[in-house]
Amino acid sequence: MDIERDNDGDVAIFRLSGRFDSAAAGFAEGGLGSAVTGTPRLVLDLSGLDYISSAGLRVILVLARKVQQAAGKLALFGLRPTVREVFTVSGFDTIISIQPDAAAALAQVR
């Protein structure tokens, strides 16, 4: 999996692509976790993500928890149908904000 970081004002935008599984989890946890400083405002662009497993979900859950504890905000967008299905079946879509596009995700965290 690849992770690219961009910033839009005070919002950190991470673009994830490839497979988010146990092989990528450690790398992703370190990369995404590094953005949780101060009052974090994070957007994850998952439009390049082909696959997510339980290990990937756990990384996102840990990230969401850290963001909440820091009184920050997190939003996701761009989920492909197969990835969206995993979020729906696991109920993660009831815990984490999933927005239809980048603009809505940015508005959600501001």
Place this chain on the structure above:
Amino acid sequence: MLSFVEETTLLLLDDASGEFVDMPVSSFGTVIAGAALMDLAMHDRIDTDLEKLTVVDKTATGDSILDDALAQLSQKPDDAQGMRILEAIDRVALQSQGYSAEALKRLTALGILRQDSGRFLWVFRTRRYPVVDDREEQEVKARLRQILLTDEIPDPRDVVLICLVAACELMELILTPDELAKAEPRIEQLRKMDLIGQAVAKAVREIEFIFRYASGAA
């Protein structure tokens, strides 16, 4: 920190009597197997998706229970391709009584349980295990109460424990009846969040349906 197998074994003991709570042996085995699989997932030895469970690392963990469970999942030539989560649970559940017995030994060695002889138990028929030091158990219960009664995002470990407690229908050990009624939507939300937990819950429901049907109550 206790493993999920140890924590689940502790949760399944009635504090006062030292006996395991009343549940079918096959449900007990399913829950313990699920706990072992969740331990393996937390140790990055297995991974799951909506279709299958896959062993991603065969390296021993150093925990005899988990290493045995890992071996159960790596026996067949095509295991590397993954298997249905329910198949994995069934395989590991065959060893679950041994896992629970080992967990009881460890909890006794840690001073959390004390072993008394001479009573017949429903699952383990020669020993009872009164709780001596309940700090660990109380800490777990307090943490789960906090998650269940607020909108706090749980950590993955708490999700697993909530899945296991819900699968055993033991939420009344954590919440009062009033709290339980109010927290029902939250429990439903959280118990979905672990795919192994979902499979354990499904398996336990099926076992209990069969028991009710067989006893004429269905």
